[in-house]
Amino acid sequence: MVYLKKYFTEGLIQVAILLSLVGNKIDVGPYLPPWHEMILGPTSTLAQTRFHNLRNQLDGRDIHPKSVDLDGFLTARRLLGWVRSLDCLHVSGSELETWLVRREPDALAMGAPGQPAALDGGTGGLEDHAADQVGSPELGYGPIRESSLESMVLVPRRGQEEEEVEDDLYREDTETRQDYSNHGHNERPEQSLEERRENELVGSTWREDWRDNYDHANRELAQDLSDQFASLEAQSSMSLQECLRLLEDTFSFGEGPERSDPVDLGLREASEEDPSLVHEPLLSPLLSHADPSLDLELQWQDILAIMEPEDTDVDLSRDAVMQSGSIGSSGLMDHVHQDVSLHQAFLPRSNLDGYPFSPSLEGSVHLEAPLQPTSIGADNLPLTFELVDTALPLPLDGLVGNPTLSLQSSIFLEEPVQPNPLSLLLDDALLDGISFLGLPLEEGPTQASELEEELDSDSGLSLNFSHSPASPSGSEASSYSSSSSSSSSSESSSSPSEGAVGYNSNMASILEPEEGAVGGYSPEVSKMCSTSYQNPGRYNLPWLEHVGHDHNYHQPRANSPTLGKSLKPQKSHYSKPYECELSDKIWGRDERRARALKIPFSNDLIVNLPVEEFNELLTKHRLSEAQLNLIRDIRRRGKNKMAAQNCRRRKLEILFGLEEGVAGLRRHKVRLLKEKAENLRSVREMKQRLNGLYREVFSRLQDEQGRPLSATNYTLQLGNDGQVLLATRNGSTREQKAHKKQDRRK
DNA sequence: GAACCATGTCATATT
DNA sequence: GGAATATGACATGGT
Known part of the structure; x- marks a missing residue:
């Protein structure tokens, strides 16, 4: 700082x-x-x-x-x-x-x-x-x-x-x-x-x-940087292509x-x-x-x-x-394309x-790329950045929940005088890596939870059974991925724009401080797993008072509108005890019901388990009929909720696609109109030329006495054989070949 | 309080 | 046939 x-x-x-x-x-x-x-x-x-x-x-x-x-x-x-x-x-x-x-x-x-x-x-x-x-x-x-x-x-x-x-x-x-x-x-x-x-x-x-x-x-600048690549690649474990892409980004912003x-x-x-x-x-x-x-x-x-x-x-x-090569640059710019950047x-x-x-990048990277003067005179700026390792020796004190800041600070410690853009870009890239991996960043519970919340709160898709004790193997985790919801945990985090809407609890972020205080905090686990089964090896979990699985069941009970009213978020958050307020916020209808019936599973688990394991889970426990019904309802509603979200997302995508289609059609229409106008203009020109040619030909025609023919009395007609015939205006064709045209187009 | 939107839920159809 | 998914319709809550 x-x-x-x-x-x-x-x-x-x-x-x-x-x-x-x-x-x-x-x-x-x-x-x-x-x-x-x-x-x-x-x-x-x-x-x-x-x-x-x-x-x-x-x-x-x-x-x-x-x-x-x-x-x-x-x-x-x-x-x-x-x-x-x-x-x-x-x-x-x-x-x-x-x-x-x-x-x-x-x-x-x-x-x-x-x-x-x-x-x-x-x-x-x-x-x-x-x-x-x-x-x-x-x-x-x-x-x-x-x-x-x-x-x-x-x-x-x-x-x-x-x-x-x-x-x-x-x-x-x-x-x-x-x-x-x-x-x-x-x-x-x-x-x-x-x-x-x-x-x-x-x-x-x-x-x-x-x-x-x-x-x-x-x-x-590109040429100079290009000259640096030889040494760059020699020193770096990065491939040249990776370096190029990095610099491509640099150019995209710095140019x-x-x-x-x-x-x-x-x-x-x-x-x-x-x-x-x-x-x-x-x-x-x-x-x-x-x-x-x-x-x-x-x-x-x-x-x-x-x-x-x-x-x-x-x-x-x-x-x-x-x-x-629209940029038309030489040297490095042949490789680093601005458009793509x-x-x-x-x-x-x-x-x-x-x-x-x-995150796959490992090892250390050391780049030195003294940039050349630009129009703003950024010369003599020694650009050096070090990517020591993905382990990131981050001095994170005082940088709670701000990994970007942390990395920035780290770079400053490395290069306190002149932080260079490449290193900053590297920071972002490293952050990406951290985001990918969900690395804890060694910040402690609070920082990590904030980071996790930032990383995780995007789509509510973070449920990932790959860390579930019941599914220790990756294959099993991938089997969960077959469902659009649970699968998108990794997908959505990596590709939020394409991941399917999933079913998730945001309780992790809500309850993180408590969790962090209770035991060793593992944001990775917290991120990936449902809070209720972070404890490995058990599906059968005791109902924990503070384990929340907020599935957004904020709806009031269908048969209890009064209670539903009471569930509305209170304007005065201090009017209620914290526990009550938290309960109102985090416990949805089904969760409350499950709580009341003492169902020993989390809703995440109920919803996201594959059907075989779900059934196995039910058979392993003595559950009353009411509990079974509620569990099935929870599962059905949870899946349907995800489906509804996906459905709506698709609708929107279709709408946007249609909008784009309409825009494209409009553009096409404009282009066609312009083509039409050009064609009309061309036809007009051809008509004018034809008229001129007609007049010229007619002016050269003479009658038997050698007098020029009157255009009011005669007209030229084109025969089927390409010959031009002279005809009278009254319709009778004069048996005289006025002209032989060698080429009809002439 | 109406209008609008987002979301959850149900019923039903489809895969 | 059952499970999962898709979707229209409706209800509810928030703005």
Whole structure:
């Protein structure tokens, strides 16, 4: 923490210096924060913005801890789809970064750049969280995350001061661009139609003028990094491909116009520490507090409709895009494709199956990649990061529940002077690995429980029988996976967007402190197992008073509406004893019934056991008829609940698919209309040419006396044999071959 | 209090 | 035929 504070304190000073140097274009690169934070914002490491855990919070809304927020994660999934589709739009990485970094202040202000966004009325959730972290609601740069795409801006929205600064820099860069042009560096990658249309849309081309410099700088940077790969691979246990992918991510965030905009980046950095240091006029109102989901679909449809005709088929493979070399960069950039990087950059962390630093990565990695100067002068920045081991010697004191922060701190201990972006990326990657493995992080019960809650509360799918004593073998665990619910424990955690909705209890997170206090805490076990059978070797468990299996049975008893009313969450949480309140919260109807009947199994177990084992379980115990009925009801309802969730999720997916289909059809329609217009224009031209030809031919015709024929009396007709006949207007064909056409088309 | 949404539950159909 | 799953309809709670 000391290093963190020191870092940001220094960062404030540096930003202040930076502000004073903006107009002079002094090289302040070494003092700038790493790219990672420039783009993502320091909040990504200092705060739990949950950029990597959007499963818990999407669209600024908390996801119900016990059930999947279908809308939320589907929205994220849809956004991901869009982001992936961006791969196929041939928009340069720089452009895409612009979209991602900048925010749309107001959906209605698309045509009014520079107009301040309505910042009142926070939307809560991530949005507010980000705003809180940055310290100023006017600060436009929140950490990039999936949901941020909802408010991404396609229009470079600039405040007046920002425009002035940019104009100054633009003037300065004009010379440089001319130099590039003289040296053949001005050969930009072929600008995609989407870019052109986007620029047409916004009526601004200033960013185009800059891209040349960025491309050039990027090529240089890429070349230098490419030179590092030989030593890199020699020192590293990583494969070159993994390194490339890592750097690909780096490029995806560190490249583009935003990076060369020291004003914005520096301001963002400064404002997070102290908003008072922010130079207000330079702050463009980028942070939108409007509803992030506001008209997102419509906006995208509009955008796509504008960009559509040439990209109706957005299903181009990423490989094709990668091979297309649209970036046109040399050296490393031939391997590191910017377009693809976005895809990976915004994948849910758990989706990064092939991430270079997945938990499977073992051993130590040491990379040194001194980056070359960029347009912001980030030269002489020794970039060194060490991935010592996946065991992660994490100094986690005081970093409760914030693994990101912990890792950040760890890196600072390693490199207190210059935390580099690669290491930060590594941190995230390592966190992913931790998330994958559910590693306890050696934080103690509280930290681990919080982490677990963050990791686990996304979909309520974490029940995993692989740790169940009854199913010690992996095969048996996989047999449980046959059901969509229990199977998704691992699946959902790794792929929340695709995992089936499962049946789970969030009691683990609720009761963790108690559990941690009772005995050795094992978040892994707690995460994976139902709390009631953490004790190995038994299905037959005594009914524990504090073992909860909240299956969200908050419904009141069907025959007891009064009681149901009483189960409503009380506004005054302090009006009831803790135990009662907890009981009301965590004990659902069936659980209470099971409790009353002293059923010795957890509801998780009842619901998720395969039928054979379930029946075996029932036969092993002397159960009354009422108990058996209730157990079967619990099982039926639990399974049906999962089924209902899956069903609704599918419905939503179908709806979204239909929406996308409609959008695609609209784009196709627009394209067809344009083709029709072109065809009509072509036909018109052909008619004109034909008329001209007709007049020319007719003008050369003469009667027997050598007088020109009157067009009012005669007409030319085309015979079946390709001959042109002269006919009178009254219908009689003059027996005279006016002309022989060698070619009918002539 | 109505409207809307999310979720659980039931009944039934389908796999 | 039974279990699992899918789905429409309804009820309930929350906002």
